[in-house]
Amino acid sequence: AQKITQTQPGMFVQEKEAVTLDCTYDTSDQSYGLFWYKQPSSGEMIFLIYQGSYDEQNATEGRYSLNFQKARKSANLVISASQLGDSAMYFCAMRVTTGRRALTFGSGTRLQVQP
């Protein structure tokens, strides 16, 4: 079974600063994918970034980067130059690439960006 742990229920960051949201995962599978989603107050789930377990480089998408440390089973999301619109819930999720296709989500981190 897969498990995702997000230990930060809430985070504050100043506008224009960088912030790291923590995510650790547990799986016995060797092949898996890690995802981050943003959920604003309106409720929709917005895909941010993906990292495959065999990807040698950390994934980046604009201001988002994923700090993937396979040996530590961590997949932290780094948001650079925070903006007020980044205030939202952030969920880390995982799926294994063989067999089960469903995503397993963490409990989320609420990020608040302060002016």
Next chain:
Amino acid sequence: EPEVTQTPSHQVTQMGQEVILRCVPISNHLYFYWYRQILGQKVEFLVSFYNNEISEKSEIFDDQFSVERPDGSNFTLKIRSTKLEDSAMYFCASSGDMGQGYTFGSGTRLTVV
């Protein structure tokens, strides 16, 4: 950009009534999913659907739930006899053959009173 469409965005129903939540997945996607999120909690997997049948379901997806792809474009979740604890946001998602491309709909907020 292709999107997953869910209707209605909000539904209020009496306890014991049947509800049908509707979704139009991305047209060339092969896998369809329902997830739910009770207010303030994490997103939980309910069921996945592939090749016109359920491929996987969680322990939450009991006999009161069913899914259907009635016409090749819509993907529905039916809750037969709603309970207060079914109140949640229900998300439909779809993905292609490769694992990366999950797209979520904007959700249906179900309120059971």
